Amino acid sequence: MSVYTSVSDDEMRSFLRDYHLGRFIGLQGIAQGITNSNYFVTTTQGRYVLTVFEAMTQAELPYFLDLTQHLSANGVACPAPIARIDGRLDGTLVGKPACLVTCLSGGDTSSPSALQCFNTGAMLAKMHLASTSFPLTMNNPRYTSWWHEASSRLSPFLDAEDERLLQAEIAFFDKNERTDLPAGIIHADLFRDNVLLNGEQVAGFIDFYYACNGNFMYDLAIAVNDWARRADNHLDHNLQQAFMRGYESIRPLTAAERDYFPIAQRAACIRFWVSRLLDYHFPQVGEITFIKDPNVFRDLLLNLST
Ligand SMILES: Nc1ncnc2c1ncn2[C@@H]1O[C@H](COP(=O)(O)OP(=O)(O)OP(=O)(O)O)[C@@H](O)[C@H]1O
Numbered sequence: 001m002s003v004y005t006s007v008s009d010d011e012m013r014s015f016l017r018d019y020h021l022g023r024f025i026g027l028q029g030i031a032q033g034i035t036n037s038n039y040f041v042t043t044t045q046g047r048y049v050l051t052v053f054e055a056m057t058q059a060e061l062p063y064f065l066d067l068t069q070h071l072s073a074n075g076v077a078c079p080a081p082i083a084r085i086d087g088r089l090d091g092t093l094v095g096k097p098a099c100l101v102t103c104l105s106g107g108d109t110s111s112p113s114a115l116q117c118f119n120t121g122a123m124l125a126k127m128h129l130a131s132t133s134f135p136l137t138m139n140n141p142r143y144t145s146w147w148h149e150a151s152s153r154l155s156p157f158l159d160a161e162d163e164r165l166l167q168a169e170i171a172f173f174d175k176n177e178r179t180d181l182p183a184g185i186i187h188a189d190l191f192r193d194n195v196l197l198n199g200e201q202v203a204g205f206i207d208f209y210y211a212c213n214g215n216f217m218y219d220l221a222i223a224v225n226d227w228a229r230r231a232d233n234h235l236d237h238n239l240q241q242a243f244m245r246g247y248e249s250i251r252p253l254t255a256a257e258r259d260y261f262p263i264a265q266r267a268a269c270i271r272f273w274v275s276r277l278l279d280y281h282f283p284q285v286g287e288i289t290f291i292k293d294p295n296v297f298r299d300l301l302l303n304l305s306t
């Protein structure tokens with residue numbers, strides 16, 4: 001259950017006074033989710049999702065809300081933030097940053113069909129195209145310099161084989177990274193649990209809080225590594241192909257991007273192997289998180305080349 005911040009009906013009524021959303025009817029906590037507190041809010045005008053941010057600061061929030069507003073206005077399926085009467089997209093509730101967004105129908109899946117992969121790939125390509133006209137920028141907080149630094153912190157906790165593999169992969173990417181390929185805003189965390197599906201259709205991408213500037217192939221690799229990953233941590237060739245075909249139905253890849261894709265997949269493994277290792281070995285006091293198995297991405301890394 002992840003409703004860490006309790007919001008009373010009276011607090012919600014008072015929050016809603018800043019919006020043109022009619023009268024408050026009810027509030028219902030959403031059980032899924034790890035980082036933030038989420039509620040369905042019903043008013044006389046409809047149903048919305050309230051997020052109360054547990055870790056993000058008020059100053060950090062506008063970038064992400066402006067981004068989802070831009071994307072939804074440009075045909076990308078994602079929740080649109082609701083503007084307050086004064087035009088702001090973010091507010092404060094129970095002393096924490098908060099926002100209201102449109103409520104999407106649908107749910108996530110842990111075992112996607114090929115058509116769901118195709119449609120998610122197509123929507124990711126739409127997002128990449130739409131992002132090129134977004135004016136704000138954000139550095140990727142979890143990229144090469146981050147994993148260099150993190151790998152030093154992790155070194156005492158790793159056995160010799162894992163240490164060697166991690167260092168070798170980091171060095172490989174340092175040599176092979178390309179910065180001249182198409183880039184823009186990337187989601188950077190488009191796992192299966194961050195896409196709501198309505199049957200075979202994409203209802204919307206959620207959780208844009210790692211979105212940043214980056215290489216499109218790296219973003220595609222992050223998504224494919226999760227969407228096509230089988231329980232044995234090998235990639236399902238058909239699901240991978242379906243995802244890539246969907247992507248290319250909207251944004252065809254160049255030969256250089258195609259060549260780079262396997263390198264980006266290895267980098268995407270480093271990213272999530274390292275973040276999960278950090279969560280495991282350095283659990284933050286008071287941080288609300290469930291530790292996910294780091295070895296999934298070590299094993300996927302090993303299996304990518306077999
Ligand atoms: N706009 C939306 N419309 C409908 N349902 C939503 C919407 N946003 C979130 N949800 C529901 O709330 C759940 C939790 O949302 P989310 O995954 O964003 O939680 P979080 O705690 O903010 O992030 P994370 O779980 O990645 O740490 C989702 O699985 C989904 O069921």
Ligand SMILES: N[C@@H](CCO)C(=O)O
Pocket residue numbers: 189191272275276292
């Ligand atoms: N999608 C990430 C967690 C959120 O960044 C993971 O599965 O490790």
